[in-house]
Amino acid sequence: MSFDVRAGLVISLASIFDMDMNKYRQVLYKGHLSEMFVPYMDPNDDWYFISYLDCGEFGCGQSAVSLEPYTDCPPNAAFMDGVFAGQHGTPTKISNVMCIFEKYAGDIMWRHTEAEVPGLKITEVRPDVSLVARMVTTVGNYDYIIEYEFKPSGSIKMGVGLTGVLEVKPVEYVHTSEIKEDDIYGTIVADNTVGVNHDHFVTFRLDLDIDGTDNSFVRNELVTKRTPKSVNTPRKSYWTTKRNTAKTEAEARVKLGLRAEELVVVNPNKKTKHGNEVGYRLLPGPASSSLLAHDDYPQIRAAFTNYNVWITPYNKSEVWTSGLYADRSQGDDTLAVWSQRDREIEKKDIVMWYTVGFHHVPCQEDFPTMPTMFGGFELRPTNFFEQNPVLKAKPINLTTIPKCTTKKND
Ligand SMILES: *[C@@H]1O[C@H](CO)[C@@H](O)[C@H](O)[C@H]1NC(C)=O
Ligand SMILES: *[C@@H]1O[C@H](CO)[C@@H](O)[C@H](O)[C@H]1NC(C)=O
Numbered sequence: 001m002s003f004d005v006r007a008g009l010v011i012s013l014a015s016i017f018d019m020d021m022n023k024y025r026q027v028l029y030k031g032h033l034s035e036m037f038v039p040y041m042d043p044n045d046d047w048y049f050i051s052y053l054d055c056g057e058f059g060c061g062q063s064a065v066s067l068e069p070y071t072d073c074p075p076n077a078a079f080m081d082g083v084f085a086g087q088h089g090t091p092t093k094i095s096n097v098m099c100i101f102e103k104y105a106g107d108i109m110w111r112h113t114e115a116e117v118p119g120l121k122i123t124e125v126r127p128d129v130s131l132v133a134r135m136v137t138t139v140g141n142y143d144y145i146i147e148y149e150f151k152p153s154g155s156i157k158m159g160v161g162l163t164g165v166l167e168v169k170p171v172e173y174v175h176t177s178e179i180k181e182d183d184i185y186g187t188i189v190a191d192n193t194v195g196v197n198h199d200h201f202v203t204f205r206l207d208l209d210i211d212g213t214d215n216s217f218v219r220n221e222l223v224t225k226r227t228p229k230s231v232n233t234p235r236k237s238y239w240t241t242k243r244n245t246a247k248t249e250a251e252a253r254v255k256l257g258l259r260a261e262e263l264v265v266v267n268p269n270k271k272t273k274h275g276n277e278v279g280y281r282l283l284p285g286p287a288s289s290s291l292l293a294h295d296d297y298p299q300i301r302a303a304f305t306n307y308n309v310w311i312t313p314y315n316k317s318e319v320w321t322s323g324l325y326a327d328r329s330q331g332d333d334t335l336a337v338w339s340q341r342d343r344e345i346e347k348k349d350i351v352m353w354y355t356v357g358f359h360h361v362p363c364q365e366d367f368p369t370m371p372t373m374f375g376g377f378e379l380r381p382t383n384f385f386e387q388n389p390v391l392k393a394k395p396i397n398l399t400t401i402p403k404c405t406t407k408k409n410d
C-alpha cells in the first residue's frame with residue numbers, strides 16, 4: 001500500500017500464494033483510482049459548469065481524511081499515514097489515512113453437505129476471512145469510501161461507497177404541487193431544497209500482470225445455438241462460448257449491458273495442466289454509463305466514461321484517464337484520445353480501465369446525509385489455479401475459539 005496525492009490509496013504488487021506451487025503469483029502490478037467524474041444535470045447558468053473531475057481537480061489523495069478505529073475501520077485494523085508533496089511543494093502528512101484489516105463477516109468461503117450417500121451425511125464448511133485495504137476521500141460535499149478486498153480464493157473486489165451530503169439548490173417550493181417549470185432537475189428533499197440529479201463515475205486504473213506481464217484480453221461471448229438435426233434430443237437450443245481475443249484497443253472497448261460475455265485477462269504463455277490459459281475474469285458491477293451527449297463539453301473532458309472497460313498497452317505517461325492536467329482540460333489528453341491510436345494489445349503488458357457508475361436521482365432519505373450506497377466489481381481467478389485454491393484451508397477448531405457471552409442484567 002502506498003499513497004498518492006491524486007489517487008489516494010495505491011495497491012502495488014498484489015499477488016496470491018499458490019499452495020500447490022508453493023509460491024506467490026502476480027495478479028495486480030498496480031491498482032488505484034484514476035478519476036471520478038461527477039456531472040450535475042442542471043444546465044442553467046448557475047449550475048451548468050458543475051461537472052467535477054474530483055481526482056484531477058481536487059486530488060482524491062489530497063482530499064482524503066484520517067480514519068478512526070471502530071467507526072471508519074474495525075478495531076483490529078492497522079492504520080497508515082499518507083505523505084505527499086502539498087500544494088506549495090512542502091511535505092504534507094495525513095495521519096491514519098489508510099487502514100488495512102482482516103474481515104470476518106460470518107460469510108461462507110465454501111461448503112458442501114453430502115447427503116447422497118445412504119446412511120452418511122458429511123458437511124465441510126470454511127469461513128471466509130479476507131484482507132481489506134480502505135481509504136475515505138471527502139471531496140467537498142461527498143465522502144467516497146474506496147476499498148480493495150483480497151480474498152484467500154484469489155478474488156480481488158474493488159468497492160466504492162458513496163455517502164456524505166447532497167449538493168442542493170434553494171427553491172421557493174416545499175411541495176411538488178407548487179412546481180411551475182417543466183423541470184426542476186432533481187427532487188425536493190426538504191423544504192425549499194432540491195437535490196440536483198447527477199452521476200458518479202469512478203474510474204480505476206488496473207495495471208494487471210496475470211502470472212507475468214504478457215497478457216491478452218479475451219471476450220468469451222455466450223451464444224445461443226439451435227440443436228442440430230443430427231443430435232437425437234428433444235432440446236431445441238443451448239448456449240456455448242465463442243472466444244474472441246482483442247487484438248487492438250478498439251476490440252477491447254466494452255459497454256456493459258445485456259450482452260452475455262465473459263471478460264477475461266489471460267496469460268497465453270501459461271497454461272494449466274489441462275491446457276487452459278491462466279487468467280482472471282472481470283465480474284462487472286451494475287452497468288451504467290454516461291447519458292450526456294458526446295459533443296457536450298463535460299463529456300468531451302470525460303470521454304473516458306464512453307465505455308465501462310478499456311484496455312491499453314502499458315505506457316508510463318498514461319496514468320490519469322482525464323489527462324495529466326485535468327483542470328481546464330479541453331479533452332485532448334484523455335484515455336479516449338490515447339485509445340484512438342488503436343495500438344496492439346495482444347500478449348502485451350496491458351492496463352485495464354474500469355468505471356463504476358452511479359446515476360443518482362436524489363431521494364428524501366439522502367437528506368441531509370445519505371446512508372452509504374455501495375458499488376464495485378471483482379477480479380476472479382479463472383483457470384489460474386489447477387483446482388479450488390482454498391480447498392486446503394483448515395477447518396475452524398471450535399474448541400479454541402473465544403466464547404462470547406452477553407452481559408447479564410443485574
Ligand atoms: C505514451 O503516451 C504518451 C501520451 O499518450 C504519448 O505521447 C507517447 O507517444 C506514448 N509512448 C509510446 C511509446 O507509445
Ligand atoms: C483443537 O484445539 C484443541 C486445543 O488446542 C486441541 O486439543 C485439539 O486437538 C484441536 N482439534 C483439532 C481437530 O485440531
Ligand SMILES: [Cu+2]
Nearest residue numbers: 162198200360
Ligand atoms: Cu450522488
